[in-house]
Amino acid sequence: MTDRAEPYLLREFRVTEGANGHRVSAILDGREVWFESPGFEAPQEGGNAFLAVAFLAAMATGRNLDMSDLPPVSATLLDALPTLDAIWTQWNPCLSSIEVRAQRATTHSGPGGGESLFFSGGIDATHSALEGTPGQQLVFVSGFDHAIDRQSLPATTARLERLSQRLGSTLTMVETNWVEWRRECRLSGALMHGGCLAAVAHLLGSGHVTISSSNSFRRLTPWGTHVLVDPLWSSERTTIRHWGNHCSRAEKVARVVQATALHADLWVCHARPVGNCGRCAKCARTRLAFHLLGNTLPIEGSMAHRDPVEAYLPHLKAGSEHVYIAEMIELARAGGHADTRRVLERGARRLARRHVLRDLRNAVLTRSAQRRMVRTDLQPWGHGPAPRSV
Amino acid sequence: MTLRITQPRRIPRSDGLVRHSASVAGQELWFDIPSDRAGDLRGEPFLSCLIVPAMVQDVAIELDPSLPVCPDFLAGVHAYMQVVRFWPVEIGHALHPIPIRAETEPPSPGVGTASFFSGGIDGLYTLLEERSRITEAVFCHGVDFQLDSALATEATTRNRAWLADRGLPLLEMASNARFVGRALGVGWNAHNGACLAGYGHALGVREVLIASGHAWLDWMGGGTHVLSDPLLSSAATRVHHHGHGPMRWQKLARVLAEPGVPELLRVCWQDTGYNCGTCEKCRRTMLDLHLIGVTSPAFPSTRQLSEVLPSRAEQWEAACYLRQTLRLAQHVGRHDVAAVVRSRLRDWERRLWLRRADAAFLGGALRRLHRRR
Numbered sequence: 001m002t003d004r005a006e007p008y009l010l011r012e013f014r015v016t017e018g019a020n021g022h023r024v025s026a027i028l029d030g031r032e033v034w035f036e037s038p039g040f041e042a043p044q045e046g047g048n049a050f051l052a053v054a055f056l057a058a059m060a061t062g063r064n065l066d067m068s069d070l071p072p073v074s075a076t077l078l079d080a081l082p083t084l085d086a087i088w089t090q091w092n093p094c095l096s097s098i099e100v101r102a103q104r105a106t107t108h109s110g111p112g113g114g115e116s117l118f119f120s121g122g123i124d125a126t127h128s129a130l131e132g133t134p135g136q137q138l139v140f141v142s143g144f145d146h147a148i149d150r151q152s153l154p155a156t157t158a159r160l161e162r163l164s165q166r167l168g169s170t171l172t173m174v175e176t177n178w179v180e181w182r183r184e185c186r187l188s189g190a191l192m193h194g195g196c197l198a199a200v201a202h203l204l205g206s207g208h209v210t211i212s213s214s215n216s217f218r219r220l221t222p223w224g225t226h227v228l229v230d231p232l233w234s235s236e237r238t239t240i241r242h243w244g245n246h247c248s249r250a251e252k253v254a255r256v257v258q259a260t261a262l263h264a265d266l267w268v269c270h271a272r273p274v275g276n277c278g279r280c281a282k283c284a285r286t287r288l289a290f291h292l293l294g295n296t297l298p299i300e301g302s303m304a305h306r307d308p309v310e311a312y313l314p315h316l317k318a319g320s321e322h323v324y325i326a327e328m329i330e331l332a333r334a335g336g337h338a339d340t341r342r343v344l345e346r347g348a349r350r351l352a353r354r355h356v357l358r359d360l361r362n363a364v365l366t367r368s369a370q371r372r373m374v375r376t377d378l379q380p381w382g383h384g385p386a387p388r389s390v
Numbered sequence: 391m392t393l394r395i396t397q398p399r400r401i402p403r404s405d406g407l408v409r410h411s412a413s414v415a416g417q418e419l420w421f422d423i424p425s426d427r428a429g430d431l432r433g434e435p436f437l438s439c440l441i442v443p444a445m446v447q448d449v450a451i452e453l454d455p456s457l458p459v460c461p462d463f464l465a466g467v468h469a470y471m472q473v474v475r476f477w478p479v480e481i482g483h484a485l486h487p488i489p490i491r492a493e494t495e496p497p498s499p500g501v502g503t504a505s506f507f508s509g510g511i512d513g514l515y516t517l518l519e520e521r522s523r524i525t526e527a528v529f530c531h532g533v534d535f536q537l538d539s540a541l542a543t544e545a546t547t548r549n550r551a552w553l554a555d556r557g558l559p560l561l562e563m564a565s566n567a568r569f570v571g572r573a574l575g576v577g578w579n580a581h582n583g584a585c586l587a588g589y590g591h592a593l594g595v596r597e598v599l600i601a602s603g604h605a606w607l608d609w610m611g612g613g614t615h616v617l618s619d620p621l622l623s624s625a626a627t628r629v630h631h632h633g634h635g636p637m638r639w640q641k642l643a644r645v646l647a648e649p650g651v652p653e654l655l656r657v658c659w660q661d662t663g664y665n666c667g668t669c670e671k672c673r674r675t676m677l678d679l680h681l682i683g684v685t686s687p688a689f690p691s692t693r694q695l696s697e698v699l700p701s702r703a704e705q706w707e708a709a710c711y712l713r714q715t716l717r718l719a720q721h722v723g724r725h726d727v728a729a730v731v732r733s734r735l736r737d738w739e740r741r742l743w744l745r746r747a748d749a750a751f752l753g754g755a756l757r758r759l760h761r762r763r
Binding site: 086248352363 | 469472473474476477605606607609610611616617635636637739740743746747749750751
């Protein structure tokens with residue numbers, strides 16, 4: 001194990017020309033993290049970018065962050081660090097408060113130009129693109145949800161280009177090894193992903209960069225991207241905003257359903273890098289919402305022929321579905337699908353009972369088992385042992 | 391159905407105050423403002439104080455044409471509704487976005503920066519942190535105390551003296567918005583942020599600071615919140631929700647370092663003493679003081695720790711504060727107190743579980759039975 005007194009060191013910052021544009025890299029605690037894109041207008045903002053990537057990683061190991069060899073960091077961002085530190089240490093007892101050693105930028109070029117939106121072709125980002133500034137740059141980060149898959153990347157790019165054309169926007173592709181680095185370090189995606197997006201935002205150098213919200217204001221629970229956290233990653237040049245909490249998932253789907261020209265290229269699936277499997281919870285939920293709104297979400301494979309209600313019901317075992325089931329029932333009620341509503345209400349009751357029994361089981365566990373469970377739920381690296389040094 | 395705000399009046403009074411009032415649902419909603427601060431009669435204070443009651447009742451609001459509102463404010467109110475509609479659990483009511491009919495007119499620029507101040511922990515913290523920009527502290531009668539409470543006079547006298555030592559004036563105003571809200575079926579905690587924003591508009595200040603009671607640890611919404619209060623700003627008056635983040639005991643430790651604070655501190659809402667020492671809020675503060683290692687003459691003296699250990703949490707807010715106290719007890723190494731707080735939290739969780747089990751398996755029969763008894 002690494003000594004906690006030893007700093008979490010960032011070094012060897014480099015900007016080189018890669019096969020797909022500027023490649024910006026640094027060594028984070030012994031492992032290289034890189035980002036590459038033809039759209040990077042501000043590689044000199046690398047100090048901000050790697051601070052965003054490394055901050056929570058350092059907090060997870062409880063070691064102070066030393067990035068004094070990297071380019072200067074925005075004064076705005078440095079001033080926000082105590083707040084970010086306070087938020088995360090309150091939200092997650094497994095994270096430790098740390099100090100950051102970095103060069104403070106004494107000058108800045110003022111706000112950058114243009115607007116950008118992180119975009120994967122899912123419901124949240126498509127809703128933001130439809131409701132946001134027309135013509136804004138759409139940014140897809142390959143290596144964020146899944147490791148870069150060279151085989152499927154051309155198909156992904158083609159799909160996103162079609163979507164951005166129909167939305168009247170330009171597409172910028174970014175590649176990174178961030179997800180692989182995160183997995184090697186055993187850091188949780190739920191905790192860390194906001195820092196990755198903030199890093200890309202700084203390297204793009206746009207004046208405003210939007211991260212679409214996954215949740216409405218109903219659900220303000222700690223998450224890697226959050227309406228209270230994302231703006232704190234901003235610099236003098238780049239303002240980062242978290243947008244879309246004012247709509248429920250069902251309302252977002254209802255807006256996207258109206259944009260029929262986009263349906264063929266929507267991608268909501270986390271099980272496959274291209275196309276919608278129809279089997280995972282996200283696919284099943286979105287497909288049912290489309291169905292209740294009188295439309296069809298394109299699905300690949302045999303699941304396309306399965307009834308959307310039947311395909312969704314097995315997912316009512318998952319704890320996370322209690323967030324969405326009420327919205328589904330409301331959609332069924334509003335759409336006059338009385339039979340579906342009854343089925344969903346029965347499912348919701350079963351889900352509530354399941355939750356109650358699960359909590360009872362947890363309550364009767366021995367105290368050490370409870371402690372182990374809480375640690376597992378809250379630890380920043382997700383399940384498994386603590387991150388180890390290189 | 392429409393909630394009409396009609397018969398606006400501007401009534402000069404003999405005590406140096408001016409009353410801005412209007413009729414709403416058969417009642418009078420009023421704001422008593424120092425005469426030198428009472429500008430034009432406008433709609434922002436009335437709309438701020440009535441937006442949540444109207445959302446709860448799902449009725450449109452129509453303002454008298456002689457009560458114009460700032461266009462920015464009107465847009466902000468619509469954004470506000472899109473936020474708080476998602477907080478029915480925290481606010482205690484289903485909330486429906488509603489139509490608003492009002493004339494729009496840009497307001498005159500506001501003057502000064504005000505911070506609401508009653509001598510409590512959050513208000514003191516905000517005042518000390520933002521001392522350089524605050525030009526006046528505001529005490530509104532009708533919020534903490536009943537309007538005719540003698541305790542209000544005592545608290546105001548102490549607050550004024552403490553503020554005067556720091557070169558700050560205490561501006562007093564009064565409003566019955568809390569009582570009108572209650573008559574319309576909405577408790578103070580459901581719309582305290584909106585009402586305080588309304589008081590800021592009534593005073594015509596450039597900036598008004600609402601001291602936050604939330605730590606990052608409490609991520610739920612509420613009647614006053616960093617995500618909703620600022621939306622009730624106008625072109626003349628910016629509304630800030632200040633101090634969201636630090637835990638209550640961290641704020642307490644910060645304010646206790648200031649001379650005179652231990653004597654001034656007042657957190658109690660019970661109207662039965664400066665600090666009654668028995669309510670949940672007093673006990674929680676006294677426990678925090680004990681753990682921090684400071685005594686305050688503003689609280690009844692306690693002989694034993696058991697007198698201030700937390701009683702059972704009745705609402706989620708109390709549970710949030712228990713979590714904060716747990717962190718404090720762990721921070722100062724008082725594992726005996728931490729164990730008690732943990733058991734109170736477990737008790738709260740058990741009762742929550744029982745409520746959910748009742749709803750899931752018995753359709754809420756136990757709850758109905760309990761209410762009948």
